[in-house]
Amino acid sequence: MPIPAPTLNPPFNIVRLSHTSFTVTDLAASRKFYADILGLQITHEDDSTIYLRAMEERGHHCLVLRQMPEAGVDYLSYKVWCEEDLDKAASWFAAQGHGVEWVERPFQGRTLRTSDCFGAPMEFYFRMDRLPPIHQKYELYRGVKPLRIDHFNCFVPNVDTAVAFYGKIGFRVTEYTEDEETGRLWAAWTHRKGGVHDIAFTNGTGPRLHHTAFWVPTPLNIIDLLDLMATTGYVGNIERGPGRHGISNAFFLYILDPDGHRIEIYCSDYQTVDPDLEPIKWDLKDPQRQTLWGAPAPRSWFENGSVFTGLKTREAELKATPIIAP
Amino acid sequence: MPIPAPTLNPPFNIVRLSHTSFTVTDLAASRKFYADILGLQITHEDDSTIYLRAMEERGHHCLVLRQMPEAGVDYLSYKVWCEEDLDKAASWFAAQGHGVEWVERPFQGRTLRTSDCFGAPMEFYFRMDRLPPIHQKYELYRGVKPLRIDHFNCFVPNVDTAVAFYGKIGFRVTEYTEDEETGRLWAAWTHRKGGVHDIAFTNGTGPRLHHTAFWVPTPLNIIDLLDLMATTGYVGNIERGPGRHGISNAFFLYILDPDGHRIEIYCSDYQTVDPDLEPIKWDLKDPQRQTLWGAPAPRSWFENGSVFTGLKTREAELKATPIIAP
Amino acid sequence: MPIPAPTLNPPFNIVRLSHTSFTVTDLAASRKFYADILGLQITHEDDSTIYLRAMEERGHHCLVLRQMPEAGVDYLSYKVWCEEDLDKAASWFAAQGHGVEWVERPFQGRTLRTSDCFGAPMEFYFRMDRLPPIHQKYELYRGVKPLRIDHFNCFVPNVDTAVAFYGKIGFRVTEYTEDEETGRLWAAWTHRKGGVHDIAFTNGTGPRLHHTAFWVPTPLNIIDLLDLMATTGYVGNIERGPGRHGISNAFFLYILDPDGHRIEIYCSDYQTVDPDLEPIKWDLKDPQRQTLWGAPAPRSWFENGSVFTGLKTREAELKATPIIAP
């Protein structure tokens, strides 16, 4: 099944992924993990909620943590170009039969809540409180020196469906894994902002959030984080890596927060702004697509993910088996 | 004079800077400099012309070298989103009274040639030959491991005029230097593709090309290039750096090719896709805007540039004096 | 069993490990591996033998490759301080009942051949041909940019015996792993030259050479090597890593040459010149001693090694089981 040609004139203009909101069961533990170990900056906190941003971001937050009895994901949020795009988005989703509502979100303007083709909650806004630059306040840097949120990755029961849906709203495929036997997609990476992805989709029980990624300057920052986690009680939170993905060419590390939300630390992908950029195809049986250097991913990485609060998942339609560490 | 608000709906869609064409007086010497020392990949060459691309680029070329009796710059070229944008561009420039013509350029489709507000030659195309990816062919990497062309920087006689003109066609200002006494712009950085700049403008006799920049993965690649140049006969071609710019936060090095065309090697700037990104203002009297670590730039860096072939320059209107190394 | 206090006045002065000699079954394949991929410099070659040095070494060679029908290790060689030390060494080994002979080795002066407490062949010399410095000839650097040979690591059937014997000739223990149940040593790292080790010993069927290590400047050089090997047909030769050892604190990668000789690429250990440096003790049950970040080593890493040509091995006396990747 060929990758559809990119939609050059989508119905509304999504600029980039913006942020996500996690429910966490121990806010103090999550605070320590994200602020002290990873080095995200707290921009607002109260007894039950913490907002954080990365070092080069001027928007108020890229991550919201909410204390709740159960861990989960509230929504994935995207920034649109201007207010007109927000209204166009509302019309488009409504026309497609997706429920739409306007919700209140602190520190940001009018916010549209709707859902994707699997019912996963999506939010859109055009204006968020802007904060002064801190990327040159070097005394604030700590941990892995996170610069910005980079992408979401989701388990979905049908990747072909995901690519078709997100393609309609302008997400362009940069790389994908095909199951040679069935011609079905196993995974796909799609972007708006000019990197390898704003959101990727992997075959699996879903919809669930597989991971949220943060961009760092160099592989040495990731090595610093590994050293720090390994000697401050977080060695068990290191799940996979460091390594280089064949897909995306990124240098990566996967870690787990105290509730098991998976975070990728990521650098070194490439620029994808050309609308005629050809997607790169990988074979599901090629182990180098996962890790260029050959090491397979652990089973947990293929199986575990964060649920969207209150949302039922369904099993993957494609039953192919990736290469898993023995 | 305040920076104008960005044009959210420009008359046509420029994706990014694409490439430039240099005339050089000793093609073999230039070939050695760009291919062997810097590590750009030759994609086509004949007796009088060489085309090169950087490692993550899929377009056929980001630099053209042409053997000629005099060194100069043929044009600065930009990629537009689709063919329709090319025709819109032709109409817009013609309506503004700028001459337009359609020119033949090897390895690319229909190409519009026109000029900017100072008469500097601009070219636009929407389709260039696409080449297979080589970013993971690691045996090909050498020199500084250049990943992609990043930006142009031009001397212009009036930066306010430049920002107004380029702003109309969608270039958004990310950072700028103001002369506090007159309120005039000394320099400005403007972008299309989501980094700090596709093209920057500096007050000076112009229009002339100040430099062309290539993006590399980490500061260590720049250190590798310095070591290589210093021990292969190119120590005199190192002009300024390494250092970190206050403006753009980039880690930089400036070097000169055998004809004196200035090349910047560059990493570590930040993402600028938000349309409401606030430009950062710097004072002309702040030496840290040039080099965050305090070292002033040498006089040559403020004075020398490459001329556009056949084009007259005029003196800068603003007579302020930047801080120059003694 | 406590680590013996270091011998402050050994019977002769060993400066450092110097080199090893491998028999290889396909000299051309080994040449490509060591010279083209790793980046060692060939200092002499003929039809059956290749001598190589690393970039900062002035001695003629740190590795000798000899074409033979079977892969093996000829000897481990050490440099002594002066000619007098060579004669003292001959006397000392003879007095201990170890056979000694004077052998001819190209490019080096008088050479003593003897054996250690397990019969493993050791050679000593005081003078080797000195070559001009090349560490600043940056155009010669390639592959992982190897700077110098760093250490040997051997499987031995009794690590307590190894530490006692090598201690008598001045090797000082820097770190060690103890089997808590028996109080026996599982592994020990011993040095002469002021790093964590010139030679280490690990419990196992032996004597066999576990690996030979080369020192590189930074972890990024190791990442470069991984990328290069992964995309030039050597992905199957990557055995373990990258990672950081708990023991030694070094950033490491283990790779296999075409005959299975194991090479470690290594950086970031620490200075150990103080004679009163306290050895650091690790528990065999602590997985972070192997990899600070928690990943266990693969089974092959615990089992495979290179035999010394013509030498019988015997089983390890200690039957403890390290933590092995499932």
Place this chain on the structure above:
Amino acid sequence: MPIPAPTLNPPFNIVRLSHTSFTVTDLAASRKFYADILGLQITHEDDSTIYLRAMEERGHHCLVLRQMPEAGVDYLSYKVWCEEDLDKAASWFAAQGHGVEWVERPFQGRTLRTSDCFGAPMEFYFRMDRLPPIHQKYELYRGVKPLRIDHFNCFVPNVDTAVAFYGKIGFRVTEYTEDEETGRLWAAWTHRKGGVHDIAFTNGTGPRLHHTAFWVPTPLNIIDLLDLMATTGYVGNIERGPGRHGISNAFFLYILDPDGHRIEIYCSDYQTVDPDLEPIKWDLKDPQRQTLWGAPAPRSWFENGSVFTGLKTREAELKATPIIAP
């Protein structure tokens, strides 16, 4: 004048440089500089004195800061191999007519105080309090991540005299700069511990301490320090660099503490344990000996140094002029 052959059997065994003691005029300001910005660890402090160590050191201190009305240097201290070497040193210095005395120094055993050929105070000890390892307590790392003290560099009025004197007590020359016209030494680098130097000498009014150097893992740590200093009020304390020395091949940065004591941050030199290592000769007129990449050092770097408390200096005998930044 040829470099003398190294003394293979010096009268006593110096292991390495150990530490220095600075008088400072504002202890709180110095504390902030060395502990908060550079990242040295405080091991003891009271109202008038602070002791610090670097991250991989097990000895109690590598730097002592003492509040006094005037800034100066109390002494340069060295560690000897064992107690017997301390007594041999006392005898040797006394026999040479240098005054010797036994002094009390907190946290270390018997301490010999004497002076070198220019009257500069030297101290020797064999035992200092040993502290638990902290090199793997990664949460403690900050600033430039200093691993260990590396070397001293002194202005002396006659470098030939210095090399002859220090050579007698076992310091071996690794590199040197000769004034071609007179055949006199302009500068020399001499070592005990197996790096390029424990102490270097430069022609100039002296004896004065030119700088004290600390070893860091990679050039990126030096870039981190520059960013930190540049944005926390220390931009004026950056004197020279970053760059690579031709001599020693080290990547360097020179900074000034609040009293003007010069500190070098340093990485990437090479191993020098071979007793037959040939010294590398540089011509005083070769600008690449200072900075491989060509940039000359500023005048302050050639002129300013720290005085030894109470000690008169005299002018340099050699009047040659190095290349100085215009």
